[in-house]
Amino acid sequence: MSGSDRTAGERTTNPPVRRPADWDAERLRSLAAEYGTPLYVLDPDRVRQNCERLLGAFPDATVDYAVKANTTRTVLETVEQAGLGAECASAGEVRRALDAGFPAERVRYTAVNPPAADLDAVVDWWREGGDGLTVTVGARDALDALAERGYDGRLCVRVNPGVGAGHHEKVTTGDAPQFGVPFDRADEVCTAADDVGEFVGLHAHVGSGVSGEDLSAHEVLVARMAMLADELDPAPEFVSVGGGLGVPYSRDEPPLDLESVADATRDAFDCDARLAVEPGRYVVADAGILLTEATTVKETEETVVVGVDAGMTTLLRPALYDAYHEIRSLSGTVDGDDRHARDPTLCLVAGPVCETADVLGEERVLPAPERGDLLTVGTTGAYGYEMASTYNSRPRPAVVTLDGETVARRETLADLTRLEADGDDDGTRGADTRTADTRGDDA
Known part of the structure; x- marks a missing residue:
């Protein structure tokens, strides 16, 4: 089902x-x-089972896999066949997702301070038949850079909600300044996004490895993003509240109650847009x-x-x-x-x-x-x-x-x-960012 x-x-x-x-x-x-x-x-098989549990817990939401957790072709093909989308943090991850069979309309590129080469590649693939692709921007500069390249497709805006949590300070993103536009400037950036292309979504992410007491921060983030979505004109199609679902690595940690997390997320998400989540670790x-x-x-x-x-x-x-x-x-x-x-x-x-x-x-x-x-x-x-x-x-x-x-x-x-051995060429050898499937090679 x-x-x-x-x-x-x-x-x-x-x-x-x-x-x-x-x-x-x-x-x-x-x-x-x-x-x-x-x-x-x-x-x-375990990947597939975890995907099925996520789809069951979030039946009315879009569930995207945070590709950075594991980009191997076998995992990506399994996730795609299970029906999840792909949330990608780099051009390389976008390419891997497309090569693994994800249709462009189920791929979202979440650009964090994107290098020019990443934007060049993603915009090229968008032109080559990936018009369903969605690009998430976390700064006004990124919008300008996309406009300079002629991109006028689907755009999502990453917002910094001012609340973060996670299993370690190095993966707590929701309140770190490098992630997303400031909450009080989100309205103007969303308007600008609709001028550049088609504004379709909002995105925020509290952090990675969230569980236990940290879930309250996740609920605050969800509520803030829902409130923002209802205030915007045009209204977004979806609001992605990130992933970061924790996994109890130690036997002493209580297991994550996925159903309770899903219920709490739905309760906090009071708006007309479609809910989206993007777990990676849990998968x-x-x-x-x-x-x-x-x-x-x-x-x-x-x-x-x-x-x-x-x-x-x-x-x-x-x-x-x-x-x-x-x-x-x-x-x-x-x-x-x-x-x-x-x-x-x-x-x-x-x-x-x-x-x-x-x-x-x-x-x-x-x-x-x-x-x-x-x-x-x-x-x-x-x-x-x-x-x-x-x-x-x-x-x-x-x-x-x-x-x-x-x-x-x-x-x-x-x-x-x-x-190093190829150092005498012009630097273009092997430059194709498409990934090869090496599964047939000997280990």
Whole structure:
């Protein structure tokens, strides 16, 4: 049943977040043996289920996927087939969404201080048959830049509502000055947008990873945006109140009650425009897991250090946000019935980068670790592979589905130096921003 076929009175199942222990251990071991580590594993079925829950919770709203959470072709195709739209933060994400099959009318480009090259590309694609595309602007300058390029299509205005929340100060956007036009100037910018093209929507976003007490800030944002929408002339078709739905990464965090969030959003949204939401993390976070192998085990006075082949270049969130990801060993058991189970040991799990920040987890209880152990790092489907880097000249890991389909092959050192090797050309080689589908390549 699609979201449009449901009524707000119907309740949808909101299962607990998928933890490392919920994945098939034997299957994960098999994938690690076949493709090596570090390795990201994605489950498209879980992505599809999460999309269905969102459509069920917001039956009368437009649900767009925040593409930046995970841009792999497999995820995008799964999300598109589920019926969600695509909310894109860059020209590259717009291209990926279009290439994955999203029709232009279900794609929205939310430009934050957009580079000229991004605007050039998006306007070109709009001219080439993407006239249903919607561009969101967060500054008057962006409107002028679009007008200079001849864009007169659908326009949405991002507003700074003066209220923010999120799991970390670095992802609290609703009250940060770089995001959106000031609330008291929204009217004039919306009028200007209608002069440049067709003003169709408002947008605001409180922050990322919102849950628990932070939901009150989300409700305030929704109410403010609804009030603004009713005051505008012309009135917007839709009001996007962002995404940012939190995922409880730790077992100690209460699960997100999606139905209650949806009800509270509807209650606060008192206007005639269509409600739009744009979750990203909720769609993919627990649809992904990271596999890594222990490379060294070292006992110290403070702890037992487990060195692994995944680090901040593989999964940046712990170093950047002090984020928690559950870690589980697949090479022993702490509380099982195995007579040869290893003793539970307090460990520090660290990566191969020579920086103190390169820690995936502190004070984690694992079966007494040994070199060669296979560890899983949970809920890494969102902002895991997406934020991976080649710092220290470390190639990015492979990504495969739970069924063993290659989503992205493992990078090689040759991949890392290819642009340097091509340095004698005119700089245009490989400039096409269209993304290649590498799923058929070997990992």
